[in-house]
Amino acid sequence: MLPTSDQRAPVDLPFTNRPADSFLNSIHPPTCILLTIISLQVSLLLVTWSLTLPLTLQRQLFTALVPASDSAPPEECPFGRVYVYELPPTFNKNLLERCDDLNPWSSRCNAMSNDGFGVRATLAGIVPDHLAPAWFWTDQFVNEIIFHNRILNHRCRILNPDSATSFYIPFYAGLAVGKYLWSDYSAKDRDRHCEMMLRWLEDQPYWNRSYGRDHFIALGRITWDFRRWKDEDWGSSFFYMPAMRNITRLLIERSPWDDLDVGVPYPTGFHPTSDSDVLRWQNHVRTRNRNALFCFAGARRRFVKNDFRGLLLSHCLNASDSCRVIDCAGNRCSDGTSVILGTFLDSEFCLQPRGDSFTRRSLFDCMVAGCIPVLFWKRTAYYQYEWFLPAEPESYSIFIDRAQVKNGTSIRGVLEKYSREEKERMREKVIEYIPKIVYAKPSEGLESIRDAFDVAIDGVMRRFKEQGRSTGK
Numbered sequence: 373m374l375p376t377s378d379q380r381a382p383v384d385l386p387f388t389n390r391p392a393d394s395f396l397n398s399i400h401p402p403t404c405i406l407l408t409i410i411s412l413q414v415s416l417l418l419v420t421w422s423l424t425l426p427l428t429l430q431r432q433l434f435t436a437l438v439p440a441s442d443s444a445p446p447e448e449c450p451f452g453r454v455y456v457y458e459l460p461p462t463f464n465k466n467l468l469e470r471c472d473d474l475n476p477w478s479s480r481c482n483a484m485s486n487d488g489f490g491v492r493a494t495l496a497g498i499v500p501d502h503l504a505p506a507w508f509w510t511d512q513f514v515n516e517i518i519f520h521n522r523i524l525n526h527r528c529r530i531l532n533p534d535s536a537t538s539f540y541i542p543f544y545a546g547l548a549v550g551k552y553l554w555s556d557y558s559a560k561d562r563d564r565h566c567e568m569m570l571r572w573l574e575d576q577p578y579w580n581r582s583y584g585r586d587h588f589i590a591l592g593r594i595t596w597d598f599r600r601w602k603d604e605d606w607g608s609s610f611f612y613m614p615a616m617r618n619i620t621r622l623l624i625e626r627s628p629w630d631d632l633d634v635g636v637p638y639p640t641g642f643h644p645t646s647d648s649d650v651l652r653w654q655n656h657v658r659t660r661n662r663n664a665l666f667c668f669a670g671a672r673r674r675f676v677k678n679d680f681r682g683l684l685l686s687h688c689l690n691a692s693d694s695c696r697v698i699d700c701a702g703n704r705c706s707d708g709t710s711v712i713l714g715t716f717l718d719s720e721f722c723l724q725p726r727g728d729s730f731t732r733r734s735l736f737d738c739m740v741a742g743c744i745p746v747l748f749w750k751r752t753a754y755y756q757y758e759w760f761l762p763a764e765p766e767s768y769s770i771f772i773d774r775a776q777v778k779n780g781t782s783i784r785g786v787l788e789k790y791s792r793e794e795k796e797r798m799r800e801k802v803i804e805y806i807p808k809i810v811y812a813k814p815s816e817g818l819e820s821i822r823d824a825f826d827v828a829i830d831g832v833m834r835r836f837k838e839q840g841r842s843t844g845k
Contacts, residue, residue, distance in 0.1 A: 449528035451833035452537025488517030519590035546592030559603035566610040584618035594625035635756035638733035643813040657742030667719035669698035716741035748774040768801040
């Protein structure tokens with residue numbers, strides 16, 4: 373669904389000072405019948421007209437009819453209300469429309485489909501039939517689309533910016549920059565959309581009111597893609613542009629040295645449509661019979677000296693009676709595969725080294741399957757997702773220093789020391805936190821369970837409210 377933008381709510385003015393019942397009583401019956409017929413004809417005409425529109429425009433039209441939550445009671449919005457900027461389409465809508473041209477190798481249209489959730493997954497025999505509609509092949513870089521669609525339906529979204537305590541910027545920076553990260557594009561190419569958007573933002577009165585201190589943005593890529601220091605380096609210089617110095621950013625990987633960065637979970641393939649979906653999935657992974665002690669899904673990095681992933685693959689192969697291996701060489705695991713989910717569901721522990729950066733989506737795929745993660749870098753999870761994961765790392769995960777593994781420590785030997793009771797306790801903690809690491813399918817969220825989006829938005833708005841208290845505002 374293509375997100376619609378905020379417009380100031382019109383003011384309803386009374387057309388008469390007479391009570392409504394006296395006005396109605398003054399209309400003769402034939403006039404009432406005539407008015408009814410005309411209204412029905414107009415409604416039919418509008419429906420017929422809408423069906424002649426392209427599908428994309430139909431979805432925009434009906435999305436625009438979803439009311440914002442100006443009237444939500446204060447107790448439902450304890451941290452204030454959020455206004456969503458109406459950006460020029462160059463910064464979001466047009467990027468989606470050009471999904472065939474977002475990277476130099478292949479179309480991204482499938483990844484952008486279904487509101488960013490991607491193509492429905494085929495997981496027969498792995499996922500219960502009644503939960504199959506909640507599974508998609510979701511790309512790891514689509515959070516900016518997911519967040520935009522969800523925030524337009526947030527209970528605390530407001531159409532009047534004068535009453536807002538926070539401001540959301542629906543700029544798809546990951547899509548805008550991602551196209552230019554490879555090939556022979558220049559630093560100017562990688563910065564163009566970012567500079568244009570910030571110039572537009574600086575002209576907005578509500579940005580100037582706080583210089584961005586109550587503004588936030590969700591981005592679909594890692595922080596390092598926006599931290600180019602020199603022209604010849606990787607990425608965009610978006611975060612080093614002056615107008616970004618106060619804006620809070622929601623990212624799938626944050627910088628531990630920048631408090632404006634907030635780490636949020638990578639999107640997985642599970643997008644529950646109801647509280648019931650969540651509870652039934654939790655029960656499914658809780659009662660799953662796991663016949664492998666541990667597993668590893670990944671590929672060697674032959675161009676990396678002393679490649680740690682290669683070492684983990686060797687550990688798994690040497691313990692083939694206890695470990696299941698999925699070799700992700702090439703692009704075998706890029707869009708998700710039923711083999712990966714099945715392996716995580718069948719294993720008690722999953723090995724989670726760092727990815728191309730310090731984090732990797734596989735950590736969340738593993739946990740959604742009720743599998744206990746084994747980490748080798750603390751920055752892979754512990755310093756990243758504190759709003760979404762338990763405060764005590766040992767309650768849900770195992771940490772093995774990578775230096776010990778390189779010096780000959782047996783991973784299998786470490787994991788075999790944990791009793792059945794210890795493993796069940798850790799697994800239950802993983803299962804308890806599943807709702808906080810998945811993004812629900814309904815644009816308005818789940819009935820009562822808070823998902824990753826809810827946790828992120830509440831966290832940002834709480835932070836803004838606390839900042840306002842500290843400055844006396």
